[in-house]
Amino acid sequence: MKQLSVPILSIEKIAKATYQIDMRLEKDHLEKIKPGQFIHIRVHQGSEFMLRRPISVADVDLKLNKLSVIFKVFGRGTEQLTQLKANDLIDLIIPCGNGYPIDTINYNHALLVGGGVGVPPLYYLAKSLVARGVKVTTIIGFQTKEEIFYLDKFSELGEVFVTTNDGSFGTQGYVTDILKQEDLNFDYYFSCGPAPMLKAVKNYLHYFPGYISLEERMGCGIGACYACVVKTEDGKAQKKICTDGPVFQANEVMI
Amino acid sequence: MKQLSVPILSIEKIAKATYQIDMRLEKDHLEKIKPGQFIHIRVHQGSEFMLRRPISVADVDLKLNKLSVIFKVFGRGTEQLTQLKANDLIDLIIPCGNGYPIDTINYNHALLVGGGVGVPPLYYLAKSLVARGVKVTTIIGFQTKEEIFYLDKFSELGEVFVTTNDGSFGTQGYVTDILKQEDLNFDYYFSCGPAPMLKAVKNYLHYFPGYISLEERMGCGIGACYACVVKTEDGKAQKKICTDGPVFQANEVMI
Amino acid sequence: MDLSVKLPGLNLKNPIMPASGCFSFGKEYSQFYDLSLLGAVVIKAATLNERLGNPTPRVAETYSGMLNAIGLQNPGVETIIDQELPYLKDYDVPVIANVAGSTVEEYEQVAKAFRRTDAISAIELNISCPNVKEGGLQFGTNADVAAEVTRKVKQVSQVPVYVKLTPNVTNVVEIAQAVEQAGADGLTMINSLTGMQIDLQNRRPLLANKVGGLTGPAIKPVAIRMVYQVYQAVKIPIIGVGGIMTVEDVLEFLLAGASAVQVGTANFQNPMICPELIEQLPACLAKYGFTSVEEAIGKGHPSE
């Protein structure tokens, strides 16, 4: 884990209230990043924003020495981040958390299920899985058509199903509706998204082995403040999402 | 008085820790500005800096629709202002306070005495006086050679004496040393600078009519909070520097 | 969208008003906008006689806040009635008179003096100003004394009395209940937290008065907490104040239990803040599912 100040290559609006930031990092930092890990971003110099913002790694390009994140404008901090410009420096703690243990699992066909701001980390995951010869099927859910991003990119990597809550694109409803409607073939699943979605996915897929990625309001992002805990499935102990997670085995934690 | 958001034309370091910002304003705003008035600058969007910074008008250019201020980096706010770039917008309350009543005075030769950040307003004053046919002699004092600015510009308008505390340029000592050493000819004086300097100038020149410009920590800058008061000479009443001043007759207020 | 709020003595067309001491008597801000837009105007604290206040410096900036030690400078209640209030009569806006004093008698006398004018709709009892050595703090930090001042002022006032509480106490609920018991028609909360800044160069407190009142967004969480706690413990309405910067802050105070809000320090940063908040309020209420201001009041208290 390192604190770095890195230059922004570009910042671009890629969907409704959704932005992608590409930044330049040195190779030895990029090589350490695993899909599912996040970076902890300082919003602004000065005192107004005392907490960093955790944002998942959406893509890593080792050729262009580039790291990409995708974030949605939610509150004051992400609003402030949209003010960044190319060549500005951005202050990161990197890499944070544990990623998906893609090298230690035995599988042939992965199902990826993401909702909203849970979609970005699945892209780097999908790329990494395909690179390892694992087949990938993806279900991504959004509120509405204007919020959809990366559909093409996911499509290049495997079959993709899209849902929108308002039915303006793809299947109307939730990602779990796809699980119910389609007869999907897979032997492992990975899911990232809002807690209610994860819960539904975990319940629906409880016969399958899988990993889920959790969100919680964070203080330090490095395991020092105990802000981001989640109870273990047995309710007896607690894990820190920022260091033990954000990726957990689906049956490891209580959500 | 108006709140305006105006574009910055340029920001430039003109001396040690001293910056000039030129901004573009519409003519009808510029025409209302009198020498000695100030603008009340919002340091930054967001909540970190709740108070604006009062900065004197250093120059007005009606041809180029340009207003210039010169400020010294003193604390966190002026430090932040140095981060501004050309084309950024800057949020002002303008014009603030009462300027020098140059059109109502009967005089032929004005002495201008300024120290440090008290020098900038004297430039627009000098220009305006010369334009009205009044002769101008100027004494400006700085800590050290590297802090000197606008010497050429003042020289174009009349005789100039410079002092530095450390003697690295001009006369070593204070502006009042010039008053003591030189046999100056003038019938009115105008002074702006730190309180101890104003006090010394006022005492030394107490036989002359004159105007001084005061500084005080401000809240609103528009007369609503009573932060910036100064006692009248008789000690019985109080004036607000931000609206009754910053320019006062030398014998009007207690300093 | 219905922004109006009915409070004792106050028919507010909207819940936004400037906070006492940050708006003088209104004239300055009327250069920026029409004061009739406001829910109400709260004037600077009135004392019996003229006060010149504290020596300068009187203000300092802090992280997301400021300190002030103005020291209740004001021309005295009679001059205020004769020379300041008439100006506000031209506007269609209720006026709240902030009343301060060094003794219980002074509070009483100031409140009494206001009987001869019909230019004010309510009194706000400033029992909390931390800046004046003999006055302020003491009244507001002791429940019995706070109740006594309230009772005495209620006896002489012709208009409803709002008591403005200080946050510099161990138990704000106790004070709130005591003044409610003593007849207060409403509460305003909070006044400033006592703070200090030290001037490194001069090696002494920066404010001439040494301590000052901390205000601005820095203190908002304390204000929200106190409004929330007191809302559950009293029946009289609360006017919320402390650190409001945005329309979301306004709604947060409403949800905490405030029926209206005051904006103080933010006026200095942005003189247009009050009309801007009023303009933004309908959309903000709608965004969070409310159809009126009244509907939002106290809705941050889960029903469990």
Add this chain to the structure above:
Amino acid sequence: MDLSVKLPGLNLKNPIMPASGCFSFGKEYSQFYDLSLLGAVVIKAATLNERLGNPTPRVAETYSGMLNAIGLQNPGVETIIDQELPYLKDYDVPVIANVAGSTVEEYEQVAKAFRRTDAISAIELNISCPNVKEGGLQFGTNADVAAEVTRKVKQVSQVPVYVKLTPNVTNVVEIAQAVEQAGADGLTMINSLTGMQIDLQNRRPLLANKVGGLTGPAIKPVAIRMVYQVYQAVKIPIIGVGGIMTVEDVLEFLLAGASAVQVGTANFQNPMICPELIEQLPACLAKYGFTSVEEAIGKGHPSE
């Protein structure tokens, strides 16, 4: 430049240490820098048994500050001694153990438990944590109770005892004097101010615990004021804490009367803050005319 400070039980090579609860037991930050650089390490509050703390969300951001309601999550004093303290032994840095409890007896028992290790140099009595329903606030807001806890812990502790005061009181000087009287070797001040944020979407307090502790630069003026007032009223040394962001803030606390300082929230924004402050301190002291840390302590009190 001499940065060292000698305090009861603590030979600090410099006056900068992380604040309790913001630094866990040190391991995480040792990824960023060598902990031996620090003046001391203050570990997370220890209670007698393991505590799981409050439900989440446990933190929220506020203007120039944050709210937390962690709820004293910790593995219990025995596990801390056996599993956390050994790691710190590898560093050349004194360790201060923050001690919390729900009853006077629990404080006593935790302090007693620490007798079996020589890994700690002092105890910091957290009589002020506002997050735990049965503990915390009560002890620190009543002078008699605060004195009682202090006395009991002093009786069993083998190391000096610093009492950490809460700012949520009407009169902090009274509490400070009571714990001094009861035998405290030093004071740490301040802990967090009680605050709240309301979630507009969910219409309830954002923190699961509803109220939380407000920390960060927002509260610095309150901390400075309290250190300043207490410095004039007690003889024991004060460790200052609350909102430190810059080296000027450090010096401000020293001038107010603190002998050393703790940095809490700022670690989250900038994990390198402590070593950066240590590095910047000599130049800052020199700039303002001091030749050592000791020389600056209390110098913000004008001699008049």
